[in-house]
Amino acid sequence: MRIGYSFWGFLGSGITNTPDGGRSHRRTLIDGLIAAGHEIVFLQANRDFTEADTDLRSTYFWDETGLPDIDLLFCEWRWPIPGRNTSPCGHPNHTCDRHRQQQLLEHYTHHGLPTLIWDKDQQLPRQDPWRTHPAVTVCEPALYPTPGAHSLLFPIADTVLDQVDPAQLVGGARTWPLVYVGNQYDRDAAFDAFFAPAAAQHAHQVAGKWTDTQRWPHVRFTGRVPFAEVEELYRDAVATVLLLPDRYAASGQMTQRLFEAVLAGCLPLAPTTIRGIEHYVPARLHISSGDEATKRVGQLRRASLAARAEILAACLRRLDLFRLSRQVTVLGTLMTATSRS
Known part of the structure; x- marks a missing residue:
């Protein structure tokens, strides 16, 4: 055709x-x-x-x-x-x-x-x-x-999914406990509820176009980065939070941020407000509040590489959807x- x-x-x-x-x-x-x-x-x-x-x-x-x-x-x-x-x-x-x-x-x-x-x-x-x-x-x-x-x-290309090794992906030093990569568009409510509270307790950075940020003076916004550097940001972070506009969350629409993070060994915390989130992310990474996000980031920071690899393997299995x-x-x-x- x-x-x-x-x-x-x-x-x-x-x-x-x-x-x-x-x-x-x-x-x-x-x-x-x-x-x-x-x-x-x-x-x-x-x-x-x-x-x-x-x-x-x-x-x-x-x-x-x-x-x-x-x-x-x-x-x-x-x-x-x-x-x-x-x-x-x-x-x-x-x-x-x-x-x-x-x-x-x-x-x-x-x-x-x-x-x-x-x-x-x-x-x-x-x-x-x-x-x-x-x-x-x-x-x-x-x-x-x-x-x-x-x-x-x-x-996601089949060859990528077939060749990944979770133990290898989580290896290496990670500077940031928490990172977010993406633009502000229609994400203020999710950011306020889940990311901002965790950012108040953990070292972090937010990369992307965020133009209205006065309500979060404690958050470190670093601006847009070249596409080629996105993987590097995730490889240098322990965890991220999946932030979706309400219309995406209601229909179970997941952006590319999920597999960009997982394929770089960065663990995705997932708000339970996302419909069908159990199909995308294992239950141990689900979060229902900012306090829970804060707690989970701390737990992941302290976890052994073997424990992180086990969680990442569960995330990788769910990427088969894509x-x-x-x-x-x-x-x-x-x-x-x-x-x-």
Whole structure:
């Protein structure tokens, strides 16, 4: 199948001042689809080349302005962002991701071409007409997607999961008892409830774009870091806290922060407010309050490497949910069903 893939982000490490979480899994999924026999053509701007000076044109193909012949359109959903993609083309700070997406939907989907919309940020309104369009199938990276949508999680390569050694991952000196990597977007309530109390008692750092921080004067915010340094931050920390926007927690949508941390040997404390959290994280890492988060960080700091490795092994087993081969199988089924409808 020839798939037209629309995404606004990067396949490589990209640039520092971007919130593109897709860098942790997008290329994994693309390579998995290609390995399954599909042909991929990218339909948005080649930002790896124009912004990050990374030339992947010998490996992948872009057609960022044309409307090539394809069998299926796959869109990582773009939504209105005031001051960026809602302004006229050519306006300062304008990005054309949403305009290009609309062009693709009108050219392909409106005329009946099978289309998969991956609503990775839960920004496609419940009443949006595209949800009920006969050519469209909606996917969400959640265990409990919205009615009518299908679960498609962020993938981890099978080879990565098959080769990891928990004892090796937890080894080495770790400077920080607690770390958080990620941006502020819609996470204030979770941060207030779980991370901030633990940060008052344990040495820590918070990396990412946090612009409104006056209410947490005791927290050490260090700003955005290059994507390539995220793994290093986790490798230098004993624990992190999984902070989700309320809409993610309600649907059991887990971000890439879980497997980024686990695959670096950093243990993820998980609020029990996250629906289905038992599928993602073992019970010994569940937390129901800031006090409990504080206590668990202390326990993990004092734990032996063997004890940490045992807990990490339980986390690694749960990452099987994200296994690439599982996600490619899901996609194959959905693409076949969408094409026949």
